[in-house]
Amino acid sequence: MAGAYDEMFLPTGEPRPHCLPFISAVDSLGRAELSQRWAQVERFVRENGMVYHAYGDPSEAVRPWDLDALPLIISADEWKQVSHGLAQRAKLMNAILADLYGSQTLLTDGHVPPDLVFGHPGFARAFHGQHGPGDRYLHLYAVDLARASDGRWWVVGDRTDAPLGMAYALENRIAVSRMLPSVIHDCQVERLASFFIALQDTLRDLAKTNRENPRIVLLSHGPQGPSYFEDAYLARYLGYTLVEGADLTVRNNRVMLKTLGGLLPVDVVLRRLSDQYCDPLEVRGKPGLGVSGLLRAERSGNVVIANALGSSLVESPALMPFLPGLSRRLLGEELELPYLATWWCGQEGPRNHVRENLDSLSVRSAFRVGRVDQVPREELRAADAATLARRMSEYPARFVAQESLVRSMAPVWTRHEPRAVHVALRAFIVASGDSFSVMPGGLVRVAADSSELDLSILAGEGSKDAWVLSEGPVPSVTLLQPHGKAELRRGSAELPSRVADNLFWLGRRIERAESATRLLRPILLRLTGESERAALPELGELLRTLAAQGQIEPGFVVDGVKDQLPAIENALPTLILDVKQPGSLRNTVAGMFGNASLVRDRMSIDSWRIVLRLEQQIDTLARRRGVGLGDVLELLNAMIINLAAFGGLVSESMTRAQGWRFLDLGRRLERSLQTISLVQDLLLETDNHETAAMEAALEVADSAMTYRSRYLANLQLPMVLDLLLTDETNPRSLVFQLAQIVSHVDALPRDQGQPLRGTDQRIAISALTKLQLIDAAALHNAASGGVRSKLGRTLQWLKLQLPRLSELISHKYLIHADVPRQLADG
């Protein structure tokens, strides 16, 4: 594009000198090698599920982030200047906030027009008069930069509320350094970790209480918010508890975290929720978000919130034209970084200028509230010139007009031709000691259409890593640095009740997915095998079990009805892959994936990958046309291995803390219920105890090998029942599950003052005992008595007791509170 600055090459076509080491390193790797490595990285990115919730767009709730292989490279000299300017701007923004939320001398002495503050829809009076430690209002700050044709980086926007994007910057770096580890090293690229260490130090130092080992939580908007992936990622990376508003409560002017073990005081809140939604008691935000009483707790000095509530005030573009004056007034310095020329129409002079030059300027909302523009961009884009002019004359103060700028261009890696696209850079700044430090790097977004990048942090076609070169060798740093004297701890981060609830249901859903898969596999094996249907008497029973699980419609197993339906072997692939059919495998996996996404921050990266792979495998197949039984069988085999891998990780890598306990409790409960149903439907409901049905039951319960090693081919119902139900050495047996349940329930936190066992404990014990008291005679009688035998009745009783137990546990530990509501006005 004419006039656009080229990030990598000089106008002569020669590479820019600071890009030379990179270009030669990549040249020596060769195009083929680079392609291959990049394919690996793309897989890695996909497997990590780097997704971004698009705000308010239900049609495309999540989308993968396209990361480009070629970094944006910035020289050491240049970055030194830019970051100095960024730190200055951060200092200025903080000083403006301190004034406007304090004495407001900027208004009385005329440096900021009062209209800009009083007319700001986000200036909630409740934010005024807070006194954060050291007059700090801004701890994290982001600046959107664009390099103009003159080669300088220009400020195009500020983010002071709760800036997003830094986890993507980090994730991009991790991906690219996988591909080019030696290149990153040889090019002496500054590491990003120092930035996050500074953030940790700053937050720790903020604590007024419990200074040695403060409890810091990361307050998220929740899974429906725009940044849940980042929130979970950051919480895990920084080692903070990820919470939503409902996980916190205010008692005696202290912010408390609701955990299984009770309420624990919180010292610092890293806020990722917009300030407008943080305290519904004092600032009416959105239902269900925030913590009532948060501002009061903050005013009492018992908790520190970063950024301070109200920090969003200064991210509105209306403020931009006043910054040079404010810099001289507050810092005694000239503003270092150039910024997009901006006219605020709330003042007469600028308004006239805008009116006369409307053709060459772009109109934007003057104010941002709760992360969105007061006048949405879509509205501005859609409006014709006359409508816009009318709107602007009625509400002039709601608009600014800005000069446009031609963003620089950089090449992106494609398999064919290098292509040049426009570049946007978001830089991150963190408070550090008395000043600010800047992330050496940032989040780069690219797009062929420059104006698309202006829209939001969501916009663009893809992303790039940003490399800031160092003047010398780069020392390595890690986040796990010793600090002060930390106490030894067992049971690590405390478990919010909401998280325990999600883990419990994740356990149940994973087990449900596994039993569904294990039931389907023998059916598909039989349907795809060589035997005639007549030679497969157990198929009917298996299909009935499938219908009982809700995986297929009951009609498929009812004589007279099934003839009117398509043949089961033709219908099955569709039924299995139909996400809308409740109880279908696809539906079960989707539910499991949903639960897993809610507890991402609690899962190891490997466990998350497995869950993601389970979802992606079935999703890919469901999107294909003409899927046959063979394809489904292949999927089932892969799923069983992945589910087993997940189980392995849980049992081998998860510490035996409460989180694990709830996950496992969910699994054990579900497996018990599934085993009971299997035995009832496949073995006890029928009178003809076909060998084939017993074989199928053993297969489904993954116990065929054990049986064969004990009894060879001698299949008899009492022995099968023993193995599936009462054999305490078989980890798949019902009694094994019940024993685990008893020990889990015993270990749940409870009031030590109570002399007797709780109802939940009593139900678990009676379930276990009842099964343990089954004798050999009862197993033998079951063969003739079926569901009416003693064993049959015991199973039926258990089938009613276990859901009761599940409900009791939910009520006692998991459902701590429902959504707070507003009192009718008095």
Added chain:
Amino acid sequence: MKYKVTHTTTYEYSANVPLCQNETRLAPRNDAGQTCEYHRLAVHPKPGEMTKRTDYFGNTVNQFSLSTGHRSLRVTAISRIRIHPSVSPLPGTTPPWEQVRDGLNQNRTRVGLDIYQFAFASPHVECNQELARYATESFTPGRPILEALIELTKRIYTDVVYDTQATTVSTPVMEVFQHRRGVCQDMAHLQIACLRSIGLAARYVSGYLRTVPLDGAPRLVGADASHAWLSLYCGTLGWIDVDPTNNVLPGVDHITVAWGRDYSDVCPISGMFVGGGRHKLTVAVNVMPM
């Protein structure tokens, strides 16, 4: 004139409420027109802690939370207030309204800014040209501000039907303007919106109204609940209150509790609670001359 005011608010719930957080603005302000000689806030059940602060507008705010389960909550505010009689200026002698409007933006002192902030849109009050047109029928060029204000108050009193069923606390002001029905809060919001739409500074006042049980005289509306009206900044004359619900200039019968940009700044009791099932609200206000 001296009053004792008892304001009792009771919430009754059909299910247990394990936690609620509340904020009240029930303590009458002190200003040139009145002195609050005594104020006590009683909450039952007794809250764990009670925090008092002064908000941005100078109102007294009490905050408390209840973290023991309860089925009902009763908040009683008892106040003794002395109202100082004042003489309103002769409407015809007040300055032209444009002069007041143009002066608002000129005064950059703390006091000036505290007035100017009431010239802007706020959560319940929008400003637009339609409302401005309605206002300028009374605010004709050069007209003395109080004369215009009295006329606008009368028009709103006449045009808007008092109707307790037509609106809720969140009904937008433009809906009130179109349907011409509402309660004191809606009329106050509407008149404030009109005044701000032509660039004047108007604030929302919450308080109480004394019933005057004169033989045969009409009973003033709003006597049994808290009441709301507004105040317009009139330049050197300061703030002048008007009550569009009753078409009067408040004298010694109006007791001011709090003021702000609109209802959202001065809500007498606001709160967030958990659980509770359905809840029922009862408000009893008693204004007794002493």
